[in-house]
Amino acid sequence: MSVQPGWYVDPADTETRRYWDGEGWLGAPIPVDATPPDGPPPPEPPPAPVGPAEPATSAPRDAVTAAPGWPPQQGPPPGYGPQQGPPPGYGPQQGHGPQPGHGPGWGPQTGPPGWGPQAGPPGWGPQAGHPGWPGRPPEPRPHGHRLAGYGRRLAARVIDFGLVFALNVVVNGWFVWRWAQEWAPYWQEVFRRAARGDTSAEGLPLPSEQSNSLLVAILLIATALWLAYEVPAMAAGGQTIGKRMMRIRAVPIAADQPLGIRRALSRWSTLGLPTLLWYCAGLGLVLQLVDALSPLFDHPLRMALHDKRAQTVVVEVPNRPESAPSNDRNQPPGDTP
Numbered sequence: 001m002s003v004q005p006g007w008y009v010d011p012a013d014t015e016t017r018r019y020w021d022g023e024g025w026l027g028a029p030i031p032v033d034a035t036p037p038d039g040p041p042p043p044e045p046p047p048a049p050v051g052p053a054e055p056a057t058s059a060p061r062d063a064v065t066a067a068p069g070w071p072p073q074q075g076p077p078p079g080y081g082p083q084q085g086p087p088p089g090y091g092p093q094q095g096h097g098p099q100p101g102h103g104p105g106w107g108p109q110t111g112p113p114g115w116g117p118q119a120g121p122p123g124w125g126p127q128a129g130h131p132g133w134p135g136r137p138p139e140p141r142p143h144g145h146r147l148a149g150y151g152r153r154l155a156a157r158v159i160d161f162g163l164v165f166a167l168n169v170v171v172n173g174w175f176v177w178r179w180a181q182e183w184a185p186y187w188q189e190v191f192r193r194a195a196r197g198d199t200s201a202e203g204l205p206l207p208s209e210q211s212n213s214l215l216v217a218i219l220l221i222a223t224a225l226w227l228a229y230e231v232p233a234m235a236a237g238g239q240t241i242g243k244r245m246m247r248i249r250a251v252p253i254a255a256d257q258p259l260g261i262r263r264a265l266s267r268w269s270t271l272g273l274p275t276l277l278w279y280c281a282g283l284g285l286v287l288q289l290v291d292a293l294s295p296l297f298d299h300p301l302r303m304a305l306h307d308k309r310a311q312t313v314v315v316e317v318p319n320r321p322e323s324a325p326s327n328d329r330n331q332p333p334g335d336t337p
Contacts (some may be wrong), residue, residue: 003253003301004311007036011140140300143256145315147302148248150295153314157292159242164226172221175214182211215279223275227268235264239317247317253301254311263310270306 003020009032010016016029019040027041139147168176185205193200233240238249238259250259250267259267271291277284295302301313 005040009143011142012138014141014144137300142253142301142313142315143251145251145256145318148246148314148316150302152246152248152316153295154292156240156242156246156248159245160230160240163241164222164229167225167229168222171225172218175218175221179211179214179218182207182214219276219278223272226272226275230272231261231264231268234267235259235261238312243314247319248314249317250307250312250314252310252312259310259312263312267306267310267312270309271304 003022005020005022007017008020010018010025010029013029015032017032017034017036018029019026019036021040027043030036141147186207189204230240234250236258238251243249251257252259252263271288274284274287274291277287291305295304295307298304298308301307303313307313
């Protein structure tokens with residue numbers, strides 16, 4: 001992922017803060033109100049190996065509890081007793097689990113050196129969100145909010161496209177009509193020949209050079225209308241009309257605050273500027289389709305390409321503002337990845 005390394009609020013436990021190294025959590029958590037150190041946490045010392053258990057002390061030589069005829073110094077038969085390790089070829093190398101009494105230091109509480117829930121790599125556990133612990137890792141909650149689902153995001157984008165299209169009908173309609181008039185004789189003749197079974201292209205009436213100028217003007221106006229519709233609204237509150245209707249909004253990864261003009265423009269340009277490349281055999285439309293589908297393949301933050309460039313995430317807006325979490329109210333930038 002492209003989330004920058006730094007100290008962030010743990011998505012699984014918002015009362016703690018951990019260090020994100022760009023690929024995973026590193027080190028132990030610290031309280032969320034504590035001031036994090038500069039840079040990554042110091043490496044944790046490796047767990048101390050579990051030493052062998054002390055052998056049982058033998059009975060005194062003058063013991064009187066032995067059976068008649070047994071000398072008091074005689075111990076169990078050779079090869080028998082808790083002090084004796086497993087026979088050759090038997091033990092954990094053969095796939096057998098730890099068995100009490102099979103070797104020094106073995107037992108349900110000890111196991112081989114390094115075994116146990118404390119011996120995993122630093123940062124692993126239910127709070128780390130890593131694979132390797134039982135069950136599905138928890139979904140990140142940037143700034144305490146749930147990530148917006150792809151269905152909501154797609155519906156919001158369709159609503160916004162419909163509104164931008166309506167603006168184009170009003171502002172750009174005359175240019176589109178003039179461009180269609182330039183190409184009408186060409187397509188009428190193509191359909192006429194196709195009805196007769198004629199596939200030749202000779203003598204087709206081509207549009208004038210003005211059609212190219214009209215197409216460039218149409219794309220420039222459409223791009224400008226989209227920019228004017230989306231960027232100011234996203235900069236102020238992280239929501240367009242479509243996002244408001246779907247109750248989602250975009251927020252920076254660094255902190256729960258407005259995007260600002262620079263971040264909103266950076267976010268829009270990745271998706272909006274390729275509109276100018278529709279002139280190049282529809283290349284811009286292909287780029288926009290890839291961007292629109294990219295959240296489906298990004299985990300765990302579901303960031304589209306334009307989100308990655310602007311370092312933003314799209315979250316759900318709670319139905320009741322008073323129920324929104326407020327545990328990051330006084331936190332510095334870099335709350336959660």
